[in-house]
Amino acid sequence: MDSNVVDLIMNDHRELERIFDQLMNQPDKRPSLVPVMIALLTAHSRAEEAEVYPAASDAGGEDDVEHSQKEHLEADQLAAKVAETDFDSPDFPEALQKLIDAVKHHVEEEETSVLPGMREHLDAARLDELGQAFLRSRADHLGDMPEDITKAELEQQAANVGLSGASGMSKGELKSTLEDQAEE
Structure with a gap:
């Protein structure tokens, strides 16, 4: 199995796009696919x-990482909105489309800036090492929903956007501050 982190991330992106297509074109699958997505x-x-x-970020992509993290914060908010909206509600298609549009935009930017920068600045061994760490972390979080985030994960998000003082904030304060950082 390929363990290059860039390839692994791009594989996830393709899987999300496949799920998005099903969600948009097969509304009857939404009750089972939305939680998976x-x-x-x-x-x-x-x-x-x-x-x-x-x-x-260490490889010179600080600005790209900050921007990508803000897009993750936005996606968390949009995913929570999708999760709380009834599938039969007239608001559901719009909530879903907003999430899909935001994620597709993020994927496009990540695949044209962050990931090529990593391929350029990190050697194959480091990309494989990161790939293994990515797989372990992703496996640890499978089944999580955006609201399951820990304070330590919020502190990592804060570090990724260059927000100082995160360790001195309560989880609620930090979550609120990061929500304000989300890309709009």
């Missing part, structure tokens, strides 16, 4: 935030 999205995001973004 949100769980994969959340696990993928937490693994990137914990394992990949710090390495990408």
